[in-house]
Amino acid sequence: MQTFVGSSLSKDAKAAVAEATKGLTKPNMILFFSNYDMLKDITGELKAAFPDVPTIGTCGISYYDKQAGDNKLVVVGFGSDAKVKVGVLRFLSTAPLYDIMGLKDAIKEVAPGDKDTICLEFCTNDEERLVTTMNVVLSHAKTALVGGTVFGVSEGKKALVAVNGELYEDACCFAVIKNTTGKIRTYSENIYRLSAHSKRHIATKVNIQTKELVQMDNKPAADVYANELGVSKSQIVDNVLENPLGRILGDEVFICSQYGMGANGSLINYKRFNENDTVSILKLQDYQEVNDETRNKIKNENPKISFVLSINCIYRHMLFEQKNHLGDFMNDMGSLGKHVGVVGGGEQYKTQHVNQTMVCAVFE
Template sequence: MKTFIGTGVGQPEAAVHQAVQGLTSPSAILFMASYEHFKETASRLKELFPDTPCIGTRLVNGQVNDSGLAVLGFFSDVKIRCGIITEASRCPVAGTTQLLKQIAEISPGTDDTVCVEYCTGSEEKLVTTFTSCLETKGIHLAGGTVFDVPDGKPPVVAYNGELYEDACVYALIKNTTGKIRVYKENIYEKTSAQSHFATKVDVSRKALIELDGRPAADVYSAELGIPRDKIVDNVLVNPMGRAVGNQVFISSMNGMDTDGTLTNYKRINKNDCIYFLSLGDYKATEQQTRQQIQQDASHISLVLSIDCIYRYLLYEKEGYFSTYAKDMASLGPHLGIVGGGEQYNNQHVNQTMVCVVFE
């Protein structure tokens, strides 16, 4: 599968000029740019490639600085359809008619199609919407949530030169020359076999009010020995995890009310089984993931990764992020972004890496 990755820095006109050098006749474009330059970058790419579908999101990655631009181009050896779901917080199901039509147009096969999406929020509603259309066709989902928006500004995504709030942009991609695989990496593990049940929640706030009939913060503090006022600051070491079957999906705390309610980036539902997690040997986990990817794919054409901001902050704190980015690039052509949340198949998750590998 042929792909193009270009980067640029500086003001939008110069950055776009640098990033698209050598890019000719793409069938679709994905771009990542800083918030400050986002609108002008989207407009400029539309001018240069008026007939090419194009989606974009906020950029933070290990290849270019925060004022830069990354452009990913696809070509005729993929079948690709781009689209947008508007009013994501109110009625994302309205986008299913177009999505189903596009799925039929690319005729997905077995393990050769993925839906890559970038959204401004409302992740649980969007994941449910996508799952209803993708799951029966065997199409994997991988996505990220916009984050780090300037104060007073709305999160936005780009579609064909225009910016949208309360929306999700996506690309349905079928690889005609090989497989597409999606991976989820969790560097945390259960602190113990002790599980807890969410007995009182407020899903509208993504708030966990009680665990096992007690204030959530009290249960967390008692099991981990962390003072109440340190719980939120401890999220990089001990997040919570929601158990679904044999898997645990991370939910990151972002605040605490005076009554011991913990607010989170991932919604926790009543009666969910919750574990407290601890940071594992992340370097060993990263190596295992790369080895699995190399074992699964005979030839890697592209690696597209989405990391949580909390993983980024942890790795920066540990002085590991640049090594991590280089190790990911060792797999093959790599483009990574950092988001405020990640989507993996039928789940919205936090503090996780989601990775799409194209043969």
């Protein structure tokens, strides 16, 4: 697929758009990431410069050209061999089905083929509800969902997504993208796994609204976690980079990051548990080895890579910074080919909202 990538560190929106899009001509779609405080102006300038081009974007830390930061604008242009339809799903917290016909029409117009189409999205909130809603349409079209939760919002401000020059809160921006000259394959990477001695627990009491795991095996969740790992309850939240919780569904493990503890010994997470879910405490693996496995799989399955778009969880980003691994990670991802990444506050992959995961789309 034909793709263009440009960037700018300019703090002036007009100059940043001019620099980042220099050489970009007649794109079929634009994807962008910018600093939150510049998001409104960047959205307007891109609309002015490319008034008829479908565009989605948001704020956040981006990875490009072996650099990570939230102080720059990154623009991705998709060429003439991309068949694209963009849209927005509003009212995620109250009526996520409100705009579902827009997604249905987008799928119909793009007409997905065999492993050549994805639905890329970025959302502000209510991820589980969003994933369920979108898969009402995507599952029938056999189109994989790849996305992230907006991260990098200025303190006290609301998360926003941009679609065709307009900003939305309580919403999801999406792009149904078909590669007419090759495949688009999707991948997820989990550097936390069950150990050989991992215990399995049952979520016996939950609060879905607050994403609290209240009890495991009829005992306060914090007590079960602390006793199993031999840590104090005050250490549980800070221990998330080493030992997050996992929701077990069959042979699959989905990470649920704990970020708070309730007064009753509950654990508050970024992904919800349902009652009777199987829960385990996961263990950090050799992340370099896992990274190598992921890249080798991507290389083996995609002999002609033209572009890689990744969404890396903020907790992985923090871990890699602490371990001085972030530079190696970006260099390794760049070895696959042209690569742009963004840091998410959560990730969406196929039928699940997940935490502490990398998801990516690989374009032939």
